[in-house]
Amino acid sequence: xxSNRMHVLWSPTTLKHDPPxxxxxxxxxxxxxxxxxxxxxxxxxLKHPARYKVTxxxxxEVEDEATTLDALKQTILRVHSEDFYDYVxxxxxxxxxxDGERPPVRCYLLGRQGVKQLSVCxxxxxxxxxxxxxxxxxxxxxxDWKKSxxxxxxxxxFDLSCAITEETYAAVLxxxxxxxxxxxxxxxxxxPAGVFTLARPPGHHAGIDVCGGYCFFNNVAIAVxxxxxKSEVEKPLSCKVAILDIDYHHGNGTQQxxxxxxxxxxxxxxxxxDYPYFTGSSEETGKGAGEGFNINYPLPHYSGEVPYLxxxxxxxxxxxxxxxxxxxxxxxxxxxxxxPICKFELTTSTYHKIGRLIRSVGRKTIFAxxxxxxxxxxxxxxxGVLDGFLEx
Ligand code: OKP
Ligand code: ZN
Numbered sequence: 091x092x093s094n095r096m097h098v099l100w101s102p103t104t105l106k107h108d109p110p111x112x113x114x115x116x117x118x119x120x121x122x123x124x125x126x127x128x129x130x131x132x133x134x135x136l137k138h139p140a141r142y143k144v145t146x147x148x149x150x151e152v153e154d155e156a157t158t159l160d161a162l163k164q165t166i167l168r169v170h171s172e173d174f175y176d177y178v179x180x181x182x183x184x185x186x187x188x189d190g191e192r193p194p195v196r197c198y199l200l201g202r203q204g205v206k207q208l209s210v211c212x213x214x215x216x217x218x219x220x221x222x223x224x225x226x227x228x229x230x231x232x233x234d235w236k237k238s239x240x241x242x243x244x245x246x247x248f249d250l251s252c253a254i255t256e257e258t259y260a261a262v263l264x265x266x267x268x269x270x271x272x273x274x275x276x277x278x279x280x281x282p283a284g285v286f287t288l289a290r291p292p293g294h295h296a297g298i299d300v301c302g303g304y305c306f307f308n309n310v311a312i313a314v315x316x317x318x319x320k321s322e323v324e325k326p327l328s329c330k331v332a333i334l335d336i337d338y339h340h341g342n343g344t345q346q347x348x349x350x351x352x353x354x355x356x357x358x359x360x361x362x363x364d365y366p367y368f369t370g371s372s373e374e375t376g377k378g379a380g381e382g383f384n385i386n387y388p389l390p391h392y393s394g395e396v397p398y399l400x401x402x403x404x405x406x407x408x409x410x411x412x413x414x415x416x417x418x419x420x421x422x423x424x425x426x427x428x429x430p431i432c433k434f435e436l437t438t439s440t441y442h443k444i445g446r447l448i449r450s451v452g453r454k455t456i457f458a459x460x461x462x463x464x465x466x467x468x469x470x471x472x473x474g475v476l477d478g479f480l481e482x
Pocket of ligand 2: 337338339422424460461462
């Protein structure tokens with residue numbers, strides 16, 4: 091008999107990733123994907139101990155047993171390339187140690203008085219790209235961009251939102267660990283109907299060998315592979331999984347990872363003509379054996395509850411037809427009417443309805459935190475979805 095308390099997993103180590111800024115419309119602004127988001131959601135969840143069982147997951151320290159770290163790495167490598175993994179792991183230290191003593195990398199301000207050295211340096215700001223070794227520019231083949239830490243950033247990022255600070259690697263590993271613990275939890279004898287991974291950085295934009303959109307490792311994709319491997323031992327080849335991505339933005343990374351895989355159905359509802367601008371069309375339906383197992387619902391800007399729930403009903407009926415063993419929900423609440431960077435018009439009451447609809451599929455469900463940037467309502471909106479699921 092499934093327990094009706096939802097398990098919530100989080101880790102204080104995820105709060106350590108805290109880059110100072112990002113760019114929006116060419117302007118430097120405060121980093122929107124901030125640690126505060128987790129604190130606000132957690133505070134809201136802790137108000138309801140009868141419905142949520144909260145567990146703190148310890149982070150992985152670099153000094154941790156080599157075997158623990160290696161097992162985690164091998165699990166991540168089922169999704170990401172090793173070159174990319176090594177970029178995320180080493181970028182900060184490669185860059186700041188490039189010239190010997192730290193911090194050697196300084197920023198300069200070009201002003202009317204000439205070049206002025208600033209006190210700010212890369213050690214605080216984190217590693218972000220400065221140039222992009224674009225494939226069409228590499229035809230000479232004699233200059234090795236891999237030697238340059240800064241060119242590496244350009245090669246492994248598709249935007250400027252993924253600064254790698256000294257603490258970033260620890261935080262992204264903790265996010266992966268939370269995601270794997272959620273799988274362990276849903277397969278445990280306690281058998282909860284739902285688990286929520288309150289992790290950050292988010293994951294759905296992270297592709298096989300590229301980060302972007304605040305995402306480094308694709309938490310959901312890694313957890314899906316881990317679940318499939320774990321359940322394969324008991325029931326060979328029986329583990330079909332559906333991913334329902336309800337973040338405002340298209341999960342280009344998740345789509346890429348499973349595009350040719352019929353064992354994972356990816357369904358996304360997102361804004362059309364919006365970030366990341368190069369994926370998310372309804373004509374992207376999968377490839378090869380995966381044809382028909384990728385379903386996109388792009389909706390116009392300013393869509394509200396009615397078109398949103400229509401798309402969700404349709405997506406949910408496709409998921410029911412697919413008949414997965416498990417559902418992962420990439421849960422973004424940046425669809426909220428007052429989100430600072432998004433243009434949908436959902437209200438807090440819509441989130442309850444979304445949760446209830448997800449429960450109607452009747453499958454074990456792992457909710458994974460993705461986006462949502464309105465600090466006044468993020469807690470209520472996330473708990474709205476989870477409460478709706480619990481109320482069924
Ligand atoms: C991440 B998630 C454009 C800035 C866009 C990135 C948005 C990432 C959203 N210049 N910022 O899906 O909520
Ligand atoms: Zn988003």
